[in-house]
Amino acid sequence: MLRVAVVGSGPSGVYTAQALVGQSDVPGIRVDVLDRLPCPYGLVRYGVAPDHEKIKSLQGSLRTVLEDERIAFLGDVEVGTRGLTPARLLELYHAVVYCVGAARDRRLGIPGEELRGSFSATEFVSWYSAHPDAVHEDFGLDRAGAVVVGAGNVAVDVTRLLVRRAEELRPTDIPQDALEALKDSAVREVHMVARRGPSAARFTTKELRELGALPDTEVVVDPAELALDPGYAAPDGLPAVSRRNVEVLRAWAGRAAEGSPRARAVRLRFFLRPVEILGEAGRVTAVRFERTEPDGQGRVRGTGRYEEIPAGLVLRAVGYQGVPLPGLPFDTATGTVPHEAGRVLRDGVPSPGEYVAGWIKRGPTGVIGTNRPCAKETVASLLADAPALARRPIAPDPLPELHALGHEPVPWTGWLAIERAEAALGGTLGRGPVKIPDWTGLRGAARGGPAFDAARRPGEGGLADRTREGGPIS
Structure with a gap:
């Protein structure tokens, strides 16, 4: 099995995950989509104007991808903090694709x-x-x-x-x-x-x-x-x-x-x-x-x-400008991570298992759809490297390691709980769903969701399955 982490759940991250699991000739791929926020969709949720309902409806297609049983969403996990460095991620996953956008104006x-x-x-x-x-x-x-x-x-x-x-x-x-x-x-x-x-x-x-x-x-x-x-x-x-x-x-x-x-x-x-x-x-x-x-x-x-x-x-x-991620090389002139067809370059040489897609790869250019071919190019490079990557030993399960570092991932069920809480908030205001605007409220809503079932699916037991069925938040 090839286990891949995609860092960032905006369009570039979701399109990367979609391209990975869409490879029928590469069986056994499991993808964990990590995001520093408890909520998915990146700028589609937090960058599209509220009166642009048609563009915001893209969340529906991104949602379909993230609900794939081979993909797990892990929110409230910030790479670069609490010891979760790029080097540590490579001990947990065969490959990591950074889709972290360009966060600075x-x-x-x-x-x-x-x-x-x-x-x-x-x-x-x-x-x-x-x-x-x-x-x-x-x-x-x-x-x-x-x-x-x-x-x-x-x-x-x-x-x-x-x-x-x-x-x-x-x-x-x-x-x-x-x-x-x-x-x-x-x-x-x-x-x-x-x-x-x-x-x-x-x-x-x-x-x-x-x-x-x-x-x-x-x-x-x-x-x-x-x-x-x-x-x-x-x-x-x-x-x-x-x-x-x-x-x-x-x-x-x-x-x-x-x-x-x-x-x-x-x-x-x-x-x-x-x-x-x-x-x-x-x-x-x-x-x-x-x-x-x-x-x-x-x-x-x-x-x-x-x-x-x-x-x-x-x-x-x-x-916008890209922001350096501690532990990754960064080109300050372009605001991007140096790469070759999506492969991260360290001192001009491809770094095994490290990739980029989206704005951190090409700069803040293009529209939402531009991320799809960008992601496909990166995934093609990753899959070409997959046989060698899959031979590298990694931790049997990332979740205990994330907990040991002090991270408390919000899984898909936690996000669904946030959605319900936002619908309830809107109801109290006589409105439709209204976004929760603060960290405390989002985390509280996520942890007020359905109880977790730590049991693993027979014969599998990977992180994607445990979070899909309700793996532990903390």
Whole structure:
């Protein structure tokens, strides 16, 4: 039997597990999917906006994979802590695939970024997605203006959530504290600002159009800023998505003024580079931007002209970076683990039994579906190495070893208990399921689930079987 650990239960981790057990010509594969959170699905649970039900429904297909009898989910197990190093994992498993994503946001690197009211979009998303690591503090929602720096889908998501009415979010699983805060929000105007032009924006057309469909919200674009972009005047040579984005913006720019004022406004700004976040008494009051212009080589240059936009909240949405995992090699320039077709490289040489997939392998690029071929490439490398890997002796059962290190894995039954607890929480609030937003609540819900049956399935007895049937949590 080949026993594999997949670290991370987001799309890349689940697709890796699926590809592993889908190999009918390699019998006896058992996969344990480890996650530092008690809940599976990664960014599908904790990164998709609550009003994007269609994308969130992907959890259903990920769930089907994790319910395979050859796969076990082990939540609340953090690699790199309590002695669970990569080297120790290789004593418990024949192979380990790291699918840990890119958890750190990029910074702007400008003065004032540490002022109160200045956050990464990741922090804001984590808050309204009920991530147990989320900050719970004043997001500056008591001020009328907000600035979002960035021109990708995350920037569009946080912009939309800032102006969306709370009653529209009530049917979603947004945590109650976030719902109440957005209900009381004084934000009425959001500037979403990009340093380049609309043809270079990274948001998808579907996300962009959603801004124009928000009730009682005006979307404002400046025709003069759009005209600075050579691609705006001649869009035929642009990629299809960029061309469609330009068409949407052109239609908005050509609209006549509305007959009556709207309650909220989204202002899409281009060719502005943030140079300083301004504040008083330690709190954000405005953002200073330098006007940029195309340099003729696909980039932009500063013009020496400046503009200040008042704001009580600044969210930076300028990308993600991978985070080093203690014990694994790491390339700080790319924010990835060095690899060759998914095989981890140590000093330029493949490390037997160690693999990567997803953003930690290729960087924070692509959409959810991009993780599938990425995972398949890594699994192909692992399976090619499998005969040699399977000969290496490992511990007979990882679970006692994890317990000895102080880890208390939450199995699939624990996750199901969390789901029931979230449904019950929503019921007390007159809502559908509502996410539990804190570590104590999640762990308590998981451990309040069905009693465990430590008996092993006759003839098998592996960790996957014990956790499937209700192996011990502690």
